[in-house]
Amino acid sequence: MTTATTVQKRPAVARLSGTNIILGVLGLLTVIGGAAAIYRLVTGLGASTSLTDGYPWGIWIGFDFALIAFSGAAFTMAATVYILQRESYRPAMRPAILFGLLGYVAVLVLLVLDLGRWDRFWSFFVNWNVHSPLFEISWCIVLYSTVLVVEASPQLFERLGKERPVRWVYRIVIGLVIAAVTLSSLHQSTLGTLYLNMPYRLHPLWYSPILSLLFFVSSVMAGLAVTLLIYPIAARIVGKEVDNGINSGLARAIGWVALVYTALKLGDIAVAGELPLLFAFDRYSLLMWLELGVGCILPMIILLAPKLRAQRRWQVIGALLILFGVLMNRFNATLFAQFAREGASYTPNLVEWLSTMGVLSAAALAWYFGIRFLSIFDSDAHAKFHH
Amino acid sequence: MTKAMLIDTTRCIGCRGCQAACKQWHDLPGETTHNTGSYQNPPWISGKTRTVVTFNELEQEGALTWTFAKRQCMHCEHPGCASACTVGALRKTSDGPVVYDAAKCIGCRYCQYACPFDIPAYEWDEVLGLIGKCDFCVDRQGEGMEPACVKACPTEAITYGERDQLLAEAHRRIVADPTGYVDHVYGEHEVGGTSMLYLAGVPFASLGFPVLRNEPVSAYTEAVMRQTPTIALTVAAGASALYWIIKRRQMNMVLAEPVAAAPSIDQAAEKPEEVES
Numbered sequence: 001m002t003t004a005t006t007v008q009k010r011p012a013v014a015r016l017s018g019t020n021i022i023l024g025v026l027g028l029l030t031v032i033g034g035a036a037a038i039y040r041l042v043t044g045l046g047a048s049t050s051l052t053d054g055y056p057w058g059i060w061i062g063f064d065f066a067l068i069a070f071s072g073a074a075f076t077m078a079a080t081v082y083i084l085q086r087e088s089y090r091p092a093m094r095p096a097i098l099f100g101l102l103g104y105v106a107v108l109v110l111l112v113l114d115l116g117r118w119d120r121f122w123s124f125f126v127n128w129n130v131h132s133p134l135f136e137i138s139w140c141i142v143l144y145s146t147v148l149v150v151e152a153s154p155q156l157f158e159r160l161g162k163e164r165p166v167r168w169v170y171r172i173v174i175g176l177v178i179a180a181v182t183l184s185s186l187h188q189s190t191l192g193t194l195y196l197n198m199p200y201r202l203h204p205l206w207y208s209p210i211l212s213l214l215f216f217v218s219s220v221m222a223g224l225a226v227t228l229l230i231y232p233i234a235a236r237i238v239g240k241e242v243d244n245g246i247n248s249g250l251a252r253a254i255g256w257v258a259l260v261y262t263a264l265k266l267g268d269i270a271v272a273g274e275l276p277l278l279f280a281f282d283r284y285s286l287l288m289w290l291e292l293g294v295g296c297i298l299p300m301i302i303l304l305a306p307k308l309r310a311q312r313r314w315q316v317i318g319a320l321l322i323l324f325g326v327l328m329n330r331f332n333a334t335l336f337a338q339f340a341r342e343g344a345s346y347t348p349n350l351v352e353w354l355s356t357m358g359v360l361s362a363a364a365l366a367w368y369f370g371i372r373f374l375s376i377f378d379s380d381a382h383a384k385f386h387h
Numbered sequence: 388m389t390k391a392m393l394i395d396t397t398r399c400i401g402c403r404g405c406q407a408a409c410k411q412w413h414d415l416p417g418e419t420t421h422n423t424g425s426y427q428n429p430p431w432i433s434g435k436t437r438t439v440v441t442f443n444e445l446e447q448e449g450a451l452t453w454t455f456a457k458r459q460c461m462h463c464e465h466p467g468c469a470s471a472c473t474v475g476a477l478r479k480t481s482d483g484p485v486v487y488d489a490a491k492c493i494g495c496r497y498c499q500y501a502c503p504f505d506i507p508a509y510e511w512d513e514v515l516g517l518i519g520k521c522d523f524c525v526d527r528q529g530e531g532m533e534p535a536c537v538k539a540c541p542t543e544a545i546t547y548g549e550r551d552q553l554l555a556e557a558h559r560r561i562v563a564d565p566t567g568y569v570d571h572v573y574g575e576h577e578v579g580g581t582s583m584l585y586l587a588g589v590p591f592a593s594l595g596f597p598v599l600r601n602e603p604v605s606a607y608t609e610a611v612m613r614q615t616p617t618i619a620l621t622v623a624a625g626a627s628a629l630y631w632i633i634k635r636r637q638m639n640m641v642l643a644e645p646v647a648a649a650p651s652i653d654q655a656a657e658k659p660e661e662v663e664s
Contacts, residue, residue: 043514044513044514045511046511046512046513047514052511053505053511079626085630114495115494116492116495116510116515116517117493117516121493124473127474127476127491128474131471131605133471134473134497135473136615178630185618186615186622190612190615193611196611197501197605198604199503200503
């Protein structure tokens with residue numbers, strides 16, 4: 001009798017578990033955010049946001065640019081497994097590709113919200129301007145999202161037991177990954193190029209001739225950090241064992257990329273003769289220390305120290321700090337380090353926050369259910385078709 | 388042979404006739420503004436206002452004097468906005484005006500960031516907003532007429548004509564009255580030159596004009612963007628080569644040494660597959 005009662009109670013307990021509370025909150029945010037997004041689309045930017053001519057871009061763009069860097073997880077891991085052929089990292093690849101795909105979808109939705117003429121978002125297909133960084137970025141995001149759909153499709157086909165389409169994808173997988181790496185190199189770096197025409201708007205600590213390179217390197221760093229955070233979560237969701245070799249390998253790689261980034265950034269500041277600005281300890285110098293010191297150098301030290309790196313707690317702290325740093329960097333470049341016209345100010349309003357949170361929550365929910373119900377860790381199926 | 392305007396701020400009396408004429412010609416609505424403590428109104432160019440006369444009260448020889456400066460799109464020779472525009476909606480015509488094709492625009496507002504003069508403005512009050520900026524009355528010019536602001540100016544503070552001739556005229560005025568003018572034709576060289584040229588009796592920075600270098604703002608961007616095909620080919624070729632080299636090296640290792648002495652994590656994971664093939 002007692003066992004029967006316990007068995008019956010189990011679902012009730014599960015319904016109130018931490019996971020379900022998180023899912024419930026994400027679901028609620030998605031619904032509220034969806035309503036906020038619709039409100040923005042029908043009322044226009046002036047009526048629904050705090051954006052002005054002084055600050056034409058706000059948190060949507062900040063989160064877009066950060067999320068594109070985070071979604072670098074997909075091309076970084078695909079390149080690790082298929083180009084560098086580090087097969088041991090394969091278990092972490094599919095969660096990363098799914099994250100990347102959903103990240104780009106979220107970015108596309110937020111970009112449409114941001115367009116004054118969202119009804120004509122397709123205009124760049126027919127109206128070309130090859131000088132424009134945003135033109136290149138638009139094309140790359142659309143093309144790369146398509147590549148990601150194909151790259152991720154075996155996750156669905158394997159689950160559905162459809163072997164032929166999986167075999168087709170694996171026949172061209174190297175080509176797909178090379179396309180993914182090429183398209184990613186282009187638009188991740190072009191997001192930096194985007195600021196090169198703002199020499200009088202962007203603070204000199206951020207404005208740099210190597211912005212393109214810095215943006216690309218930081219996208220690799222962010223992509224690896226995202227993978228280090230989500231791979232164990234994905235494994236836990238489906239009850240698979242976490243491979244600690246993958247975690248420490250990723251942690252070490254992040255440490256080295258952070259070292260490269262720090263060297264490039266400090267070297268660039270030094271060559272430009274802007275070291276005094278770094279030690280001015282004004283608003284801009286503090287923002288840079290937050291981004292570079294707390295968000296890059298500190299995690300670099302943590303992740304390059306073998307003893308710390310071996311511990312999951314420090315891996316998580318290191319990866320979170322890296323993501324904080326990259327998020328700060330994209331927000332600084334877009335908002336905080338921009339010289340807006342005199343008297344202009346910007347405080348994002350509720351519609352902007354709710355719609356952003358809604359889109360991000362929807363992507364997080366989709367990722368969770370994707371991990372649960374798609375074929376994420378069935379490498380047997382892969383081995384069958386790949387060889 | 389490009390058209391230009393010479394705006395002599397020493398002749399401007401701040402009547403704002405140009406502001407009104409511009410609104411009339413372009414059928415632009417009025418703007419609700421509030422007192423900002425200045426006579427300047429509206430405070431700056433907006434989606435509804437394409438030209439603004441700035442009111443600058445400056446101390447000169449111990450006395451306060453007014454200098455008025457009509458501001459609008461500078462119609463750059465190498466416009467940052469046109470270089471940046473995602474869909475090529477902004478374009479420099481060979482006649483001088485930087486024109487805007489509203490039918491292409493997606494309202495991304497990148498042009499607002501790419502303009503060193505803070506000119507393109509967005510129609511924030513519209514549900515589906517577009518960008519507004521001075522078009523140098525390209526439609527009037529096409530009919531052989533001068534721009535509406537030039538026509539309205541009662542003091543000949545604005546002169547319309549060929550850029551090289553107006554530059555010569557500007558320098559002639561400076562030479563004729565070296566104490567009345569600062570020796571600087573604003574727009575002659577700024578960001579690669581502009582179709583709008585200015586004369587002033589006080590330094591331009593004190594009138595709120597940005598201090599700019601001679602290099603177009605789009606110079607770096609376009610230099611990098613031109614490398615796009617090279618970067619794409621290099622990355623694609625590099626990734627392919629890397630794949631091929633690593634593949635070959637791994638196959639050689641398998642042939643030479645079937646059992647590695649101390650397998651790393653990578654090699655350990657690869658083994659089942661190697662056995663399989």
